Amino acid sequence: MATDIKDTAHAVDAAAVMRLLPARPRVLALGEPTHGEDTLxxxxxxxxxxxxxxxxxxxxIESDCMAGLAVDEYVTSGTGTLDEVMEHGFSHDWxxxxANxxxxxxxxxxxxxxxxxxRVRFAGFDGPLEITAAASPRQALTALHDYLVARVDADLLPCTADTLDRLLGADDGWTEPAAMMDPSRSVGQSAEAGRLRLLADDLVALLDAQTPHLITTGPREDLDRARLYGRTAVGLLRYHHWMADPSPARMTRLVGLRDQMMAHNLLALAERGPVFVHAHNxxxxxxxxxxxxxxxxxxWWSAGALVSAALGEEYAFVATALGTIRHQGVDTPPPDTVEGLLYALPEDRYVIDAGRLAAALGDTRPGPRVSPWFGYAPFDPAHLADSDGIVFVKDVPQVQ
Known part of the structure; x- marks a missing residue:
């Protein structure tokens, strides 16, 4: 058994990852089981x-898609400074x-x-939100409106900038921290928010209807960015609507909507060529x-599940599993877990052929590992067939 498992393991490099796959996928996703570890x-x-x-x-990466535009501007054209884009171009304190x-x-x-x-490109594919808090839709809505004002007949626009500004009101109403626990503190189902959802829908529809004209008015990049503004505005308004929902399904809707926004951003990025994605498993x-x-x-169905449903074999997912994070209380894994079996191998890092590992294990599937720390999610042995491969890192040391 141990020999069979060792035969599924290879040194970690891109060539070893690609050998696991039938062809180069349009979206190659590498997951991680915890956040904030520079080793990973x-x-x-x-x-x-x-x-x-x-x-x-x-x-x-799993970071704000709007903020990430500044990082992409910097890496492609040198706009701004490294310090500025590290401060303003990422969410989640990334x-x-x-390492970032x-x-x-x-x-x-x-x-x-x-x-x-x-040239290489950078993008965030998360919405401008956390699990239970979200930004004001102002930035995305007004940027979309400004794009259209400069390019289409004014009579076709569903509203003026002043109307948007009046309906949006103060941004702190949208970002009210208490709305995380108390739906009644959210503005997401106010009359103004309802009107904004309709206007956002009309602006996105106008953008779509005017595409043959818009591609003649400037670089295709400008149109792609306007579409990002539209996806973000619609997604944020939908998210805020359900933040105000008091029903038991509230959290399930919110986590699902976040991943739906992620999926739409990934599919848009994949239209311009192969994409390497990094986020939580x-x-x-x-x-x-x-x-x-x-x-x-x-x-909920993750962004990966949604993109896989859309792209089929052009989506590939490689999970990361790990042995220890001792500074977080995650010690040597039990030998009857996936992590424990891999931890017994001699080297520090491997790419594992998940299908061959499943075959080597046969009907004897390892038990699930239990994490003593909420910030780490062990590999689920029931997901072996779900993964195209596994990157295993034996020990994650504390980095000062």
């Missing part, structure tokens, strides 16, 4: 540098990560002097995702 992000960076040689030109800073620095250096077709797996939130355990 350094590994992601190394794989991306190698994947660029395989034809991948875009990396996208900008403080040394190194990724952005390398991308800028790689692009220097290269033709546009060879739960956002990228094909099986249903779930999360313990106090007494609730909502289940």
């Amino acid at each position: 992000l350094d590994l992601r960076n190394e794989l991306f540098r190698q994947l660029v040689e395989e034809g991948y030109r875009t990396i996208t 900008g403080a990560s040394v 800073r190194e990724l952005v620095r390398w991308m800028r250096a790689h692009n220097e002097g290269r033709p546009e077709s060879e 739960s956002h990228l797996q094909r099986e249903k995702s779930s999360m313990r939130m106090g007494p609730m355990r909502p289940e």
